[in-house]
Amino acid sequence: MLRRLVRNAGWQSALMRFRHIWWYYLVMSSLNISLYLTTEHDCGYLPNRRAMNLVPDPRVPMNMQLYSQLIELGYRRSGSHTYRPHCVNCDACIPCRIAVTDFHPNRTQRRCLRINGGCTIHALEAGYRDEHFELYRRYINSRHADGNMANPVPEDYKHFLYCSWSDTYFFEIRESGQLLAVAVCDRVQSGLSAVYSFFRPELSTRSLGTFCILKMIEQTQQLGAEYLYLGYMILDSDKMKYKQYFRPLEVLIDNQWQDYHRGRFSVTR
Numbered sequence: 001m002l003r004r005l006v007r008n009a010g011w012q013s014a015l016m017r018f019r020h021i022w023w024y025y026l027v028m029s030s031l032n033i034s035l036y037l038t039t040e041h042d043c044g045y046l047p048n049r050r051a052m053n054l055v056p057d058p059r060v061p062m063n064m065q066l067y068s069q070l071i072e073l074g075y076r077r078s079g080s081h082t083y084r085p086h087c088v089n090c091d092a093c094i095p096c097r098i099a100v101t102d103f104h105p106n107r108t109q110r111r112c113l114r115i116n117g118g119c120t121i122h123a124l125e126a127g128y129r130d131e132h133f134e135l136y137r138r139y140i141n142s143r144h145a146d147g148n149m150a151n152p153v154p155e156d157y158k159h160f161l162y163c164s165w166s167d168t169y170f171f172e173i174r175e176s177g178q179l180l181a182v183a184v185c186d187r188v189q190s191g192l193s194a195v196y197s198f199f200r201p202e203l204s205t206r207s208l209g210t211f212c213i214l215k216m217i218e219q220t221q222q223l224g225a226e227y228l229y230l231g232y233m234i235l236d237s238d239k240m241k242y243k244q245y246f247r248p249l250e251v252l253i254d255n256q257w258q259d260y261h262r263g264r265f266s267v268t269r
Helices: 002-009 011-030 064-071 107-115 130-143 154-161 201-206 208-222 241-245
Strands: 035-037 053-056 076-078 081-085 094-099 120-125 168-175 178-188 191-199 227-233 249-253 256-259
Touching: 064 178, 107 208, 120 208, 130 154, 130 178, 130 191, 130 201, 154 191, 168 208, 178 208, 191 208, 201 208, 208 227, 227 241, 227 249
Parallel strands: 191 227
Antiparallel strands: 035 053, 053 081, 076 081, 094 227, 094 249, 120 168, 168 178, 178 191, 249 256
């Protein structure tokens, strides 16, 4: 593994990344789990980039107790697959979470709450529903028409959003009975983890994506939990940098959760 990193990135970068892998190895050894580094593939977020992931041993059965520990280490899931980006020469994917007890919406977020003040929210157990899938399909084909998620079928939807071991809920957002958005969340030990949200693409002026996060913050607060996990913030990606505007935000840098201050971190080498 070290030889591959040296060949692709040079000694300084390779040793830095090997140090990180070694730290993960020590932590995962305490959980009796081996780590694997995937082969390179095209990055799904930034153009002209190559990506790799750290993944836990797929032979180890996953459950929510274990996943709650992994999410503290910056891991996420896509369907039943758990991963953390670990790319050569790039640390653009920053794990982030909102400390909900101290959260206060800014002016733009308060405006979003006012605009969508007539909406109701209802929690449902994870599962396939035709109405949800049709909204998801419309959203994906509007926002990601040029990507590998375009033209989804029901099996794509099921395999992406939930799995047999996840404690997942679908939060419906409706107005006058009409479905506007769905926010998908996992219940983890220290709070909620936002998996994905989708909404009516023709209502972009209502900032329904922001509204979904604000409602998930409320749900986390009502649980008496500490954090809403937002996955990865990518400051160089127009689709992923919005997470920086929810404060207080914590980011996982050098294997430690710390307060995020805009402009403080240089994440792409």
